[in-house]
Structure formats: structure tokens, C-alpha cells
Amino acid sequence: MAKHFLKVIAGIDTHSDTHHVAVISDTGEHLADKEFLAVGSGYRKIVEFITSFGTVLAIGVEGTGTYGAELARVLTGEGLQVLEVMRPNRQYRRLHGKSDPLDAYQAAEAALAGSGTSLPKARNGAVEAMRVVRAERSTAMRARVAVITQIKSILVSAPDTLRSRYRGMTGTAIIAAPEKSRPGGDLKDPLNTTAIVLKRLARRYRALAQELALIDTELDALVTAHAPMLRDLRGVGTDTASQLLVTVGDNPERITTEAKFAALVAVAPIPASSGKTTRHRLSRSGDRQANKAIHHIALVRMSCDARTKTYVSKRRQEGKTSKEIIRCLKRYIAREIYDQLLHPHPAPAAGELRALRTAKNITLQRAADTLHIWPSTLSRFERGLTRDDHFFQRYSDWLNTN
Template identity: 50%
Template sequence: MIDEHPEREVFAGVDTHTDTHHAAVVDPLGRPVADQEFPATTQGYRALLTWLGTFGQVQAVGVECTGSYGAGLTTVLTASGLVVVEVNVPDRGTRHSRGKSDPIDAYVAARAAASGRAQAIPKSRTGTVEALRQLRVTRASAIKARTQAINQLIGLRVTTPEPLRQTLAGLTRAALVNSCLRLRPGPDLGDPVHASRFALRQLARRIRRLTEEIDEVDEHLSVLTAAAAPELVALFGVGTGTAGQLLVTAGDNPERLRSEAAFAALCGAAPVPASSGRTDRHRLSRGGDRQANRALHMIAVVRMRYCPRTRAYVARRVQQGLTKKDIIRCLKRFIAREVYHALNQPRARHAISTT
């Protein structure tokens, strides 16, 4: 379909999926113009972009799941100069009242962009922070697998036949792994004694391989994190792990965050009013990125233990009658402010060699 008014203003929305994307176009009042499905491939992204241009001047495109299914499309649309905003998936109540289909979701996304309800700028995912995110995913899965292997090793130690159980009893985790690495099972694995020796040795070898993998990833993460945000790493109580998480939360383009208050809300550190009657107080936020909130919490705990200025602040607030939860909430909000300004310092945005 070719529009008869190529100069008019329109808004678009895209419902993203693994194999296909469904796009819709509306006018500034939210009235439907057209919709069509495209394959989720490079050629499909270009066809979708060309299709959008036939209806007029696209003011904004609302895209669902810009960090997953819509990541490729978001990159193409942004590179073409279009304004892309992130649209939340419709909630259950909206779907219950309006129904659920790809065209319906695409039109909802387009109307969200047209009304200004969707304003969040998606992460660019084209620099060092995206590399950090991928490495952190690999590290998290390796740690989870190692923890599972360690738990299985400890469980097998309890049920292994005597006298091997007595030999392994009372050992620390590191000593247990080293002892199991030295086990020599016999050729007959039908014997429970030889089978237990073989199983323990295999688990110990798995733990050793995963530990080597984690150490290797940690080396790259340390280099990338320090190069991407040296001002952030220099803050008191901020380590490689917490800095990496905060970087991933902000993205390669932290300037997309309008203010430090927006960043605090993104991290779940914005104060939420909880007043009633004569009670005037705030509570901890349960929203935002919970992993980023955990990173701020860890920084606050470290400062409460080792930072003299923070210890003096805690003592003063305790005298004022604040609870520990309220003090941590205040500290997390202050740390979010420091982190926001550190993230917006000029830094390396592109791929950095770790060799």
C-alpha cells in the first residue's frame, strides 16, 4: 500500500517475535493506517524500514522487547535516523479487555509512541558495555554450574561407601576437590566403591574446569570494566562485579537517562512515599532492575563497614530515630547519584582489546 500523503506525520509500532515482526502505523490521533508482518532477518528489517517510509514522516517507532527479540530491528531503525522508544508489553488487564494478536499489540505500541506514553530510549548495545553484558552472562552460568557441581560432590561424599567416606569427611571444599581429583577408580564400575570414586573424580574435574573458566572471564571483565568506566571503579566500595552490573543497567548510552532521579528509579533506589495520617516516611522501592539494586545494596553495606564518613552518617541517622532499612535506603539513593555522574563521564564506548 502506498500512501497518498507522503509528507504527513505518522507513528509506528512493532510487535517483535523470534521469527517475525508485526509492524503497524497510526496517525497522530492514534487511528489505524496499515499493518504488515515481516521476517525477523536483516532483509526483513530493511523491508520494514522501507515500508514505513511509504506512509509519511515517521516521528517515532515504538518497539517491544528492544533488548531481546527487537534488538536487531532497533539497531537498524536507530542507524537510519528514526526515533525509537521502548514499549512495555501490554499488561494482563489490557489484553483481557482488548484481546491478543500481533496486529493488536503492534497498534498498541504505535499508539504508545504517538501519545508520548512510551518515552524510554532503548540501549544502543554497540559498545564495550554490551561486551560486558555477554561476558557476565557467561560467568553467571559458569558459577551456577559450579555451585551445582559442588553441592553434588558434597552430597556424594555423605553417601559414598566406607572407608572412602571417612577419608573425605571433615575436609574443606578446596581440600575435598583436590582429594577427589586424586582418586583412582577401578575398571569395574558396577562396584559401588569404584563407581563412587569415578563420580567424585568427574565432579571434581568439572569444578576445576569451571573455576578456570570463571577466572579467565574475570580477567577480561576487570580489564573491560576499568577501561569503560574508571571513574565508577574508583568510587569507594565499587568492585568489578558491582561496577559491571551498573554499567549493564545503564547501557552503552547512559545519556538516555534524563536525570539522576531517573537512574535511581531504574535501579529501584528512588524513595517511595509511605505516609499516612501523622506518619511521614518513605519506604524502599520494589521496582526497577533488581540486580542493579543489589549492586547498590552491596556498595552501601561495604561503606557502612569500612568508610569512616558513612559510619559517621549511620550513627547520626540512628540518633535521629531511623531504622537500618531507612538508612540503607538513603545510602542507596546517594550512591545512585554518585554512580550516575560517574557513568556520564567521557569514557571508551567501543570494543577494547583485552590481550
């Protein structure tokens, strides 16, 4: 059979310096394998090598989020279908051995069978920028925590003359005080050295705080430009929104169903029944950071969202535990977020209700008393600072009947 009529599948085992490529036919026949440098010229040679065998149906690539990220971008740019494949499990490696050619052929066979494969993240847009910024933010947050911990640790064993200055101080006060001090004297004296070190640590803390403020501003701008409506959902802020966007990637359409999204963010219910006990638990797989973000949203709604409070109260009366209630909330939140990611819809125009209330000469206090909420809460809602679609409908119905 002529090569240009052959249909082939490629598999690539990626590393930091080299990539090993294997090519098989659509019937599973091993055709060839070769190693290439993980550089721009190497990527071009990989494309030439794979396409020289015939029509390329798919390319299975290991590690599209790490060593294979740039290669996946290049292959996609050439119009080739790239699939992310899981690394061979230990049982497979015990039976078949371990080498770069074997791993590359296994990746090709996985792409041919369609087992253990998924569409990789695009990593070419605003979400990739968010991922990089969040990575920087994570290290800055840990560094700031380390600084405050070290300051408190040093003060524990510091001379009493120095400890007495900061006794009773907490929070930012214990950071601001050393920064304003003017230590000096012989470095051989532990008192002087400790005071100097505390001042330097306090300056480091302030620098990290300023860096974090800048990072948060940049992150807020990225979320506003890419998915501003996501933060319209109750309890979703910049931090949680950016994490969920990073988990999904620049191409959310790769997650084809809401159930797949629930599995991705580790809120898919899994049967955990035994004997007379019938129950479910949440999946422990998926992105743990995305699960943490959804957990935070659930806690926020449980504390300040009237509809969620009503739901929690109803579930408690049914005998549900707090863990079970939060599990149910997470599943609902995941469903809501998925719908907003794939089909974003703006919040209802609460400003129209404010105009209607004013036209009917109804004071803010009267409306708040009737609806059983604080006037300040109602004011924020009318100005579009908070979103609650359920309350919008209730408020609208009340105004139209008065």
C-alpha cells in the same frame, strides 16, 4: 494529502520469527499493517514499508532488549527515532482482544501519546559486550555451586571407607582431594563408582574455576577500557561496576535525571505512611541486579569506610533502624554513581600528598598516628590503590598546616 507530506508513527510487535508492523498518522488514523520475517531482508523491507507512507516521527517497538534488539539497531542506523514501548496490560487486552495487528497498533498509539515509552539501550558498544560476558559468568557461577553441592551430597551417603578420607575437610580441600585420587576397579562396586564420579566432579569444578578466572579478566579489561573511573568510587569493584554499566546501557544519556536513575536501580524512596506513622520505603521495581550491586557497595562502605561509619553511628543515635540507614545510603550511592557515569572525574592525585609528606620529613607512621588510621591503609591511599575524596581533603589540610 500527498504521502510525502504525511507524518506517521509506526508500531512493531516483535517475535522470534516474524515482526508485525502497523502505521498510523500523527492524528491517530490507522493506515496499514503488515507482517515481515525477522531476518536481514525483512528488516530492510520494514524500513521501506514504514517510510513509504511519509515522514516518520517515531517508531514504537516492543521488546528492544530481546526479539526486537537487532531491528532496533537497524532502525536507529537508518536515522529513525526508536522508542521502547511497554506491552499492553491485561486490562487493555481483556477489553480490546489480543492479536499481532492489535498489539502493533497499540505500540504505535503509545509512541504517539508518549505514554509508557522510553529510549532503548543502544546495545552496540562495550556495555553490550559486558552483558554477554556477565550472562556467561552467571551460568558458570551457578554450575560451580551445583558441582560443590553435588560433591557434598554424594559424600553424605557414600560408603564409610570413602567418607573417612574426606571427613573434616572443607572449602577447596574437599575439591582438591578427589581430583588427586586414582580410583579404579569394578564399576559394579558402589565404592569404586562413587570415587570415579567424585574425581570427575572435582575436575569439572577446576575447569569451571579456570573459566571464571578468564571471564573475570575479560570483564576487568572491558570495564577498564569503557569506564575506568567508575571503580575509583569507594566500594565499587569490577563486578558491581559492570552490572551498573549493563543496567544503564551504552547510551547513559537516555537517563536524563538522577531521580530516573534511582528509580531504574530500585532505590527511589516511596511514601509508605499511614496514620501517625510517617516513613518511606524503597521502590521494589527497577533492575534488581543493579539494586543488589548498590546494596553490596553500601555494605562494603559500612564495614571499611570511616565517613560511612560516622554517618551510620549518627543515624543510629537518631533511632534509625539498619534497614532505614541502608536505604539512605543506597540513595546517596545512586546519586554518586549517576554523577560519575554522566560526568566522570578522576580521583585526586594522592601521590602528590606522598611527595609533600616526604619533602616535609614526616614519616608514614607519624602521619597515620595523627590521622588515626593504619599505616598500611595510608600507604595504599598514597599509592592510588584506594580512593577517599573526603580523607584526601583532610590529609591535605593536615600536611599544609605542618
